[in-house]
Amino acid sequence: MLVSRAIRLVLWSLANLFFKIRIIGADNIPAQGGALLISNHVSYADSILIGCATPRFIRFLIWQPLYDLKWLKPFCRLLFAIPLPTRSPKESLRALRNARAELEKGSLVCIFPEGEMARTSHMKPFERGVEVIARGLESTPIIPIYLDGLWGHALSRKGGRVFATRLTLRHPVTVYIGDPIFSESNPGNVDAEHLYQRVLELGSQVQSCVNE
Numbered sequence: 001m002l003v004s005r006a007i008r009l010v011l012w013s014l015a016n017l018f019f020k021i022r023i024i025g026a027d028n029i030p031a032q033g034g035a036l037l038i039s040n041h042v043s044y045a046d047s048i049l050i051g052c053a054t055p056r057f058i059r060f061l062i063w064q065p066l067y068d069l070k071w072l073k074p075f076c077r078l079l080f081a082i083p084l085p086t087r088s089p090k091e092s093l094r095a096l097r098n099a100r101a102e103l104e105k106g107s108l109v110c111i112f113p114e115g116e117m118a119r120t121s122h123m124k125p126f127e128r129g130v131e132v133i134a135r136g137l138e139s140t141p142i143i144p145i146y147l148d149g150l151w152g153h154a155l156s157r158k159g160g161r162v163f164a165t166r167l168t169l170r171h172p173v174t175v176y177i178g179d180p181i182f183s184e185s186n187p188g189n190v191d192a193e194h195l196y197q198r199v200l201e202l203g204s205q206v207q208s209c210v211n212e
Helices: 002-018 046-051 073-078 089-104 129-134 192-210
Strands: 019-024 035-039 058-063 082-084 108-111 142-148 171-177
Touching (some): 035 129, 035 192, 046 142, 046 171, 058 089, 089 108, 108 129, 129 192, 142 192
């Protein structure tokens, strides 16, 4: 765990070197107890940027093709990321249930429900795997997050490949964290479509916050 915390500190320092990060709504992430974070997925830096929004450790679900990249896999292991297989429904379900178990233990867990990194500037509909984690959690909050300012960055897929543009320092980005969503009063709040719409709404709101 000590090594993991050291790696996290290094990643935080690098994030603040390469990005000018504005975090809005950080207080919506609970200081203790389990919470499921859901976010749009725009770049390879997304997990690091979300991690900058809270001093707490976050367990990220990482799609297996990304997790298995040679340069990324050692960091994923050190940071206890949860690989999410894409070819085996049974293994995918097992990974989602593992994530749910982490929530029940009081951990922060984050998933990118689009299923892959964005290939255009538009957010894709959410995969239904997020419902496997979210349904029945009752009092455990779901925290919607929208990452703004990353499309077109060298770590995004604009142009069809990563590093299509030059990596620059202090690129402005916003991590916009919305109000918690609970399922105990309305189970419909945690279906994939509702969660997608909530994150989409944050994307519509973020510009007015940035311009304040």
